[in-house]
Amino acid sequence: MSEPPVVRTVNLVKIYQNGGVPVPAVRGVDLVVEPGQFVAITGPSGSGKSTLVHMLGGLDPRTSGEIWLDGKRADTMSESAWALLRRRKIGFVFQFFNLVANMTVADNVELPALLAGASARDARERREHLLGALGLTGRADASPAQLAGGEQQRVALARALSNKPSLLLADEPTGNLDSRNTRDVLRLLGEVHRDGQTIVLVTHDARVASMADRVVTLLDGEIVDDGALGTARRRPRGTAGDVVELRG
Template sequence: MIAVQTRGLVKTHGQGQSRVRAVDEVDLEVPEGQSLAVMGPSGCGKSTLLHLLGGLERPTEGEVWVDGRRIDTLSERALARLRRRSVGFVFQAFHLVEELSAAENVELPALLAGRSPRQARRRAAGLLERVGLAERARHLPSELSGGQRQRVAVARALVNDPRVVLADEPTGNLDSAATNDILRIFEDLRGSGQTLVIVTHDERVAATADRLITMRDGMFVGDTVMTGTGGRWLGGLGGLIGLEG
């Protein structure tokens, strides 16, 4: 089954001579259970593509399908329901609610999706244990390190068992030790059959994926199966496409 699909996807910004195609006629299919990394230089359209896949932005042209359903024609209310139930987001800036504890941040999407408080607490506790933060569950985000906050954000993204997890530069604000923690979690997701799309500049993150797509000027310029190639191939890619850290 295809978990994520686009057809003739276009997203433009600006008007007249300043008009820019951030995403330019992109066709994409991501099978269920695949881990896909998207790399390319800054400004090439990676994050815009991810936002389109998750319904955070609407395309100028083309179609977006998630879990067998076309989403670019949905109302805002229907998109919100889809994001609560079928899509989990992990962002570089974490986007945790500062007034809520780690556990409450993870519980919140479950409550919004209709789970009982007891179910939400149980699910959040299990996920925080999974990401190694059971003992920090009652701490506020301000009391957590960057790596810990990102692990809370990953747990929050998984709380409603989404079919697709979208991660936008998830290690961009993290040091090497925290990045390794996130890599282990992504490896776990990959092993459990979760569909994962990761936008990243980090070759270590991309090396955990099954497949690598490279972008330039809003278009795909490479699409490679990663199994058996690992970081050696990626190391050569960095210089080829001008990746920026």
């Protein structure tokens, strides 16, 4: 039997109550993400992107519909079962980092690997690799409060990848980064993706979205486009050089 999809949603719906008025945020999303796929979710603010990934990570309960992760029904689980699943299988990069304030950067990054059962040595090696890739080796002993916003965001990404989760979920992972740090993040995402990491991330940043295998666009809580990005060779015209020439 082939591997089940890492993510499958069936008619997924989220309705918030705003002072007694129902506000639909996600309206019937069917989404299947196969193992190893890198999916970028785009769309205007308020289109339901963040709500969708929060539901996939069990951080926001769904109103109706189904969520299946690695072939197991997840939306009906208790909160503690979700917590266990997240620890084992999901890495999550929040818009607002959520680092543990009284632990060093190094401990923040190693913790998920240790909780998932990695040896101290493996957790340390993984942490050193991730912090190195993100240009943060020199910050390992700092506490989160000593870091700039962009550094905290990269630590949050390193932490999310530390236990090699079967699913990486991220909400605007480059939202606070300048272009040089964005490039480091892109390179790391490319690297883990080549190693088979499944990624679902919400982004406004076209540099990030353009690295995905597939781009899903939401509008008013519904999927309005879902397609693979072509490679340069398959596109007849409009190479990068032309862009530079046109705009430069």
